Amino acid sequence: MTTTLTARWAVLDIEGTLTATSQVHVVLYDYARPRLGPWIEEHPGDPEVTAAVTQVRHVARLPESASTEEVVEVLHGWMDEDRKAAPLKTLQGLIWQRGYASGELITEFFPDVAPAVRAWRGAGVRLAVFSSGSVAGQVASFSRTTDGDVTSLFEAHFDTVNAGPKREKSSYRAIASVLDVPSAEVVFFSDVPAELDAAAADGWQTVGLARDGEPYGDADFGAHAKIRSFGEVAVVPL
Template sequence: MSVQVAARWVVLDIEGTLTATSQVHVVLYDYARPRLGLWIDAHSDDPVVAGAVAQVKADAGLGEPAGTAEVVAVLHGWMDADRKATPLKTLQGLIWSDGYARGELTTDYFADVVPALRSWRDRGLGLAVFSSGSVAGQIASFSNTTSGDLRGLFAHHFDTVNAGPKRERDSYEKIADGLGATAAEIVFFSDVPAELDAATAAGWRTVGVARAGEPFADADFGTHPVVSTFDDVELEVIA
């Protein structure tokens, strides 16, 4: 059954919505894991890296003398628990950006994704991303894909730093302000019901994405309309 929705902006989750969860939890995590310590030591003078390391120490209760090994142990633990910790996402994003730039990483999307994104963009809809992955990591992931460089499709990128947690209403209100749009002009696609609930609380339109084989394929999406593929979405452009 198709879902019909009117919008001016389409905001998209990535993991489980545009890409398979394994793209992040296997491909990207496995790439970043052995490089975290090396990256921290090689970029200790980078204020972004230094700030992330300091935040890890503070969040984990590590003393200031704690070395790279202790910091990396915390980061690995967070990765194992799939914790959406901001300093972890920052460091991963830097490492992934480098990997994409080197051509060592390539993003693969569900077959329906790229045709739908291009069609929506061509019809005048604005596209934006809201992901727990850092903005740097998001942009990098779109730079080298099996469908080419897709960075030009997206007008805005939001993460837990510039917007806030994905399961809180305030984050979606902040994004709407950033887009210069009213809540009723935005539709959010995600595979996580709690994220859709937060978006709805902010007045957004929502569509759940329940893809076969993904962690939330059989989740209870409540009153949110649900599709298993973007082929089942009919988007009307609000002038």
């Protein structure tokens, strides 16, 4: 049975929703880990890189004279903790961007993803992404997927830098403001109940992805609609 939702915008999480968690925690993390140090060393004049390194030193309370090796040690620790630290996400995103451009990285979507989002977009629903991964990383990952380049399907990208933490109501208020629609006209898809709670607190429609084998596959989604595949839901425009 297919549930039909009506919305102007569908906003989608990535990890555990569009892709397997292992796509990030294994494939992407393993790609970025050995490249963090060399990337910092090779881009001493890049303001985005230097700003990220300065943030790492500040958050970790390292001295300004801390070496690249000390900075990388902090970054690796954050990766081990799966910490959603903005400077880490920035550096990872830049590294992944190059990986996708070179063809070394390819995003593998769940098989139900591309047909669904293409159908929703074709019907007139506008699409956006809200992920803890940087906007640069999001766009790069969508440029080379097992279903081709899907960047043109998505009109807006949000991360924890330009929107805020994913488990806070204020972040969803900020996104709805940028999208310029009432919160009730946005539907958010995520595999994390706490993120859905925050979106619902701002008046968004919410749908939980309980995918088999994923960390939140057996989670309690409470009052949120719950599906195991995008094949179980249709989104049509207002």
